[in-house]
Amino acid sequence: MKPKIAFFDFASCEGCQLQIANLEESVIDVVGLVDIVAFREVMKEASDDYDIAIVEGSIARPIDVERLKKIRENASILIAFGTCAHLGGIQRLSNQWTPQENKEEVYGRHEGAEHTGDDNPFFEQPRHRALDEVVDVDYVIPGCPVNREEVGKVLVAILTGKKPPIPDYPVCVECKKKENVCMFEIGKFCMGPLARAGCGAPCPTAGNECEGCRGFVSDPHVKAHTEVLAKYGLTADDIMRRKNMFTYRYIEKSKGGE
Numbered sequence: 130m131k132p133k134i135a136f137f138d139f140a141s142c143e144g145c146q147l148q149i150a151n152l153e154e155s156v157i158d159v160v161g162l163v164d165i166v167a168f169r170e171v172m173k174e175a176s177d178d179y180d181i182a183i184v185e186g187s188i189a190r191p192i193d194v195e196r197l198k199k200i201r202e203n204a205s206i207l208i209a210f211g212t213c214a215h216l217g218g219i220q221r222l223s224n225q226w227t228p229q230e231n232k233e234e235v236y237g238r239h240e241g242a243e244h245t246g247d248d249n250p251f252f253e254q255p256r257h258r259a260l261d262e263v264v265d266v267d268y269v270i271p272g273c274p275v276n277r278e279e280v281g282k283v284l285v286a287i288l289t290g291k292k293p294p295i296p297d298y299p300v301c302v303e304c305k306k307k308e309n310v311c312m313f314e315i316g317k318f319c320m321g322p323l324a325r326a327g328c329g330a331p332c333p334t335a336g337n338e339c340e341g342c343r344g345f346v347s348d349p350h351v352k353a354h355t356e357v358l359a360k361y362g363l364t365a366d367d368i369m370r371r372k373n374m375f376t377y378r379y380i381e382k383s384k385g386g387e
């Protein structure tokens with residue numbers, strides 16, 4: 130009997146599921162090892178009988194919490210799929226403001242706007258959260274979006290009882306192997322010294338700053354790429370504070386959050 134896999138989505142752009150829906154050869158090999166029993170983007174049928182739940186998106190509403198808890202009860206293994214599920218996503222930045230402020234930012238302050246969006250349950254909720262702030266999560270596949278090859282490797286590892294091969298060293302390591310000119314050398318700022326590798330450093334390789342979409346290494350104050358930090362007179366805290374598009378969860382934590 131093949132293990133049964135079900136995909137679920139919460140607050141997200143669904144781009145991570147698309148990485149699987151747009152099947153390529155490497156993923157097809159993996160999908161052949163399992164039975165997909167629920168996947169809204171590609172099939173109409175949906176079953177509550179599954180072994181592995183692959184969950185995309187952040188948790189914002191009470192109804193999301195209840196739904197996620199039921200998924201957790203049903204699944205032997207629950208995987209947080211992509212940055213929204215892993216860290217709360219870009220939308221977590223909205224936690225900085227009150228629901229009323231977010232509503233005004235979206236709908237403006239014109240006459241009548243106080244009623245606009247009243248049927249949008251998002252505005253009832255002050256916070257976006259990652260999955261592991263609500264239920265136990267067994268594995269994380271990081272990235273915005275997830276990397277197809279990594280998804281395949283992680284699923285094969287889980288299915289064969291091995292530890293998923295998610296690196297716990299910084300993007301700088303992969304970037305330096307590619308002999309890129311460092312972003313700091315050209316006056317830009319980069320989160321590579323703290324960001325978790327495994328993506329192959331595509332952003333600095335293409336001339337863009339790493340934004341840390343895969344989150345930080347597990348102990349950034351110890352595992353940061355100290356050579357780069359020292360060269361540019363930076364500390365791990367400097368990097369953490371400077372940008373937060375994907376990493377606002379760490380800022381909340383430093384302020385006494387979860």
Ligand code: SF4
Pocket residue numbers: 141142143144145146185186210211212213214218219272273274275
């Ligand atoms: S992690 Fe990025 S690509 Fe994936 S669902 Fe969230 S916003 Fe979309």
Ligand code: SF4
Pocket residue numbers: 300301302304305309310311312313319320321322330333339357
């Ligand atoms: S700081 Fe950025 S550009 Fe510089 S080596 Fe690290 S990942 Fe590459």
Ligand code: SF4
Pocket residue numbers: 273300324325328329330331332333338339340341342343344
């Ligand atoms: S280089 Fe940084 S921002 Fe780009 S994919 Fe890797 S972790 Fe994400």
